[in-house]
Amino acid sequence: MNAAATKIQAVQKGRKARAEVDAMRKLSVNAQDSNAEDMPDLNDPDLNAAATKIQAVQKGRTARAQVATMREAKEASTAPVSTSAASREEGIPDLNDPVSLGHADIPPAEGALYDKEAPPLSKMSNSEATRNCQYFVNNRLK
Numbered sequence: 001m002n003a004a005a006t007k008i009q010a011v012q013k014g015r016k017a018r019a020e021v022d023a024m025r026k027l028s029v030n031a032q033d034s035n036a037e038d039m040p041d042l043n044d045p046d047l048n049a050a051a052t053k054i055q056a057v058q059k060g061r062t063a064r065a066q067v068a069t070m071r072e073a074k075e076a077s078t079a080p081v082s083t084s085a086a087s088r089e090e091g092i093p094d095l096n097d098p099v100s101l102g103h104a105d106i107p108p109a110e111g112a113l114y115d116k117e118a119p120p121l122s123k124m125s126n127s128e129a130t131r132n133c134q135y136f137v138n139n140r141l142k
Contacts, residue, residue, distance in 0.1 A: 040047055
């Protein structure tokens with residue numbers, strides 16, 4: 001008698017489980033149908049125009065950011081080279097200033113690197129700059 005009761009209970013549980021699965025399937029199909037109704041028509045011309053506008057705005061924003069970066073890089077590369085005050089702040093000696101080089105006690109020779117009438121190194125030709133640097137190394141650093 002226990003075997004018969006167990007068999008009846010198993011059949012009843014199976015029916016109940018199949019009924020629950022059917023109910024869940026019906027709910028999911030209804031949910032999918034309602035989601036399909038909420039989705040926009042992808043062939044709608046207004047929707048395509050809006051998507052195109054969003055893409056154009058984003059491309060413009062990206063392009064403006066790139067141009068700003070390029071301008072900053074160009075301005076940084078073409079910035080004038082400062083000589084005395086700013087180079088002292090950075091620890092770079094100004095070759096036209098004997099004080100920044102630690103040679104304030106040595107009087108400048110005529111036509112030498114320290115001569116105030118002589119142009120700064122940045123405005124000299126390569127041969128003039130080389131000659132002044134050689135003079136400085138040979139005569140001033142000894």
